[in-house]
Amino acid sequence: MGERLKRFQARYEPMITRALLLGIFGTGLLAQFVKPVGDAMAGKTFLGGALLSLVGYVLYDTLKDLAASLRLAPRAQVKSQELGRFVTEAFEAQVVEISFLGYTGETLYNELYHRLEAMHGSPGPIKEVRIRFLVPDFRRPMTVPSRVGPQGSPVDDEEFRRGLEVQCMGYARRLTALAHRLTGGDRMTAECEYRFYPGIPRDKICIFNRELVLHGLYDLAARTIESSSGPEYYDPKGYQTDLTFWSSDGTDEAKTALATWNKHFDDLWDLAERSHWHQGTTP
Structure with a gap:
């Protein structure tokens, strides 16, 4: 069971993480420019959050490669x-x-x-x-x-x-x-x-x-x-x-x-x- 979960995580984690980051990015932009959505979410910091999400999306693969290289320390x-x-x-x-x-x-x-x-x-x-x-x-x-x-x-x-x-x-x-x-x-x-x-x-x-x-x-x-x-x-x-x-x-x-x-x-x-x-x- 543990090995199956590891394989599932390795296969779907990148896809799910990217989807979440893109979702946050899109929601942030929508809230910034569509007033009803922005009012509903009560805040005007959506653009900054959206940009940070986009940066995270771009850097995601780089961070994964860095983590993999660190695991080679042994x-x-x-x-x-x-x-x-x-x-x-x-x-x-x-x-x-x-x-x-x-x-x-x-x-x-x-x-x-x-x-x-x-x-x-x-x-x-x-x-x-x-x-x-x-x-x-x-x-x-x-x-x-x-x-x-x-x-x-x-x-x-x-x-x-x-x-x-x-x-x-x-x-x-x-x-x-x-x-x-x-x-x-x-x-x-x-x-x-x-x-x-x-x-x-x-x-x-x-x-x-x-x-x-x-x-x-x-x-x-x-x-x-x-x-x-x-x-x-x-x-x-x-x-x-x-x-x-x-x-x-x-x-x-x-x-x-x-x-x-x-x-x-x-x-x-x-x-x-x-x-x-x-x-x-x-x-």
């Missing part, structure tokens, strides 16, 4: 530095599910760590927390991250990859420890798991409670120098990545995109290799 862009507010909003639900696919996930990790730490002893209404990280398989040779070779060619660097793996391993163990501590009572359960995907870190994806997704592309040509005398490395900077987001509060297009991203991540997660760093967090 597909706006945000900075990776703004992830904190999305984490905070996600933790307002009773069941929290946050999924990440990308490079090391450092920006998101920092926000999650402080949020989970603050929950110790006071979880509030939260009953369940599930955190999923998909990171590159740093055990395999890679073109990004890698060392910058002659003429800018990528050269696989096992030591550099190993450092990134250790970094992610530390994030996983600290989040796992917090999740274990939160799950110790009977009020809630918490789980954090890391898995590997093959290939280079091209996409950055964050999904919050399956209701909002952020997606951006890493700058694969970004370089870093670890020491003044050392080599350069291809090392994407996630905190500089702009993210486009789709929300369940948005348009039908946004909702369709959200469903597609959720399925895409779930499929990748099911196919991904489990990390050897820990065996899960739920007792």
